[in-house]
Amino acid sequence: MRLRTAVTSIVLTGILAMNVPAEFVTAKEGLRLRSAPNTESEVIEVLPFATEVQGKLKKGWLKTKDGYLSAEYLSENNPLDAYEDLGTWLMTAYTHTGLACANGEYPEVNYTVACNSLPLGTELYIEGIGFRTVEDRGPSNMPSAWLDVFMDGYSECVSFGEQYHRVWQIKKP
Numbered sequence: 001m002r003l004r005t006a007v008t009s010i011v012l013t014g015i016l017a018m019n020v021p022a023e024f025v026t027a028k029e030g031l032r033l034r035s036a037p038n039t040e041s042e043v044i045e046v047l048p049f050a051t052e053v054q055g056k057l058k059k060g061w062l063k064t065k066d067g068y069l070s071a072e073y074l075s076e077n078n079p080l081d082a083y084e085d086l087g088t089w090l091m092t093a094y095t096h097t098g099l100a101c102a103n104g105e106y107p108e109v110n111y112t113v114a115c116n117s118l119p120l121g122t123e124l125y126i127e128g129i130g131f132r133t134v135e136d137r138g139p140s141n142m143p144s145a146w147l148d149v150f151m152d153g154y155s156e157c158v159s160f161g162e163q164y165h166r167v168w169q170i171k172k173p
Contacts, residue, residue: 023062023074025051028131037061037068049125050080083125083168089145091126091165093157101136107150112136117144123170131170 025031030046037059044067047053053074055064062069094114101107103120113124114136122134129149138148147167151157 023053023055023057023069023071023076024078025049025053025069025073026075026079027073031069031073033064033067033069035067037063039070041068048128049130050078050127052078080125080168083170086124086167086169087145088164089126089147089167090143091129091147091149091160091163093149093151093160095151095154095157103135105135107136109150109152112150114138114142114148114150115146116140116142117146118169125168125170127166127168129165 025047026049028049030048031051032043033045033047035042035044047069053062053064053069055062055069057063057071060071062071062074096107101112101114110130111133112135113126113132115122115134116138118124118134120134124132124134124147126132126147126149132147132149136148136150138146142148149160151160
């Protein structure tokens, strides 16, 4: 029995330094890909939430072909599996009007979206954009699969134009 426990321990130790089939980024603001396995090293890029990565797991870091990721913010399960996939939606942008949102609060950059088909307070994850909350309503003719993303300035809104992104609703327990 002791021999079997020792062998299991060796096998498990070996697994900790092997290639993993896939890991997913769980950090909501994205995960920094670094040049070395420490938090002081250069940031190469930031990988978005739910990005699938592969590499070798060792001493709390995942070594990918491009750099190192902290294993603390990785999961074997895709975090989007816990959310409801609403499909691909049209995205446009709007900016300051000086008015409060439909919920009574003033809109916030990187937080507020307008939507007529989802209840106020609905929390969303928008692929390529991030986490947002429905705080406002759009024009009366706004189709059901359309989100208007709040941005800081008119030029940002014009640059954003019309885009299509996949949307997930965060399920409440």
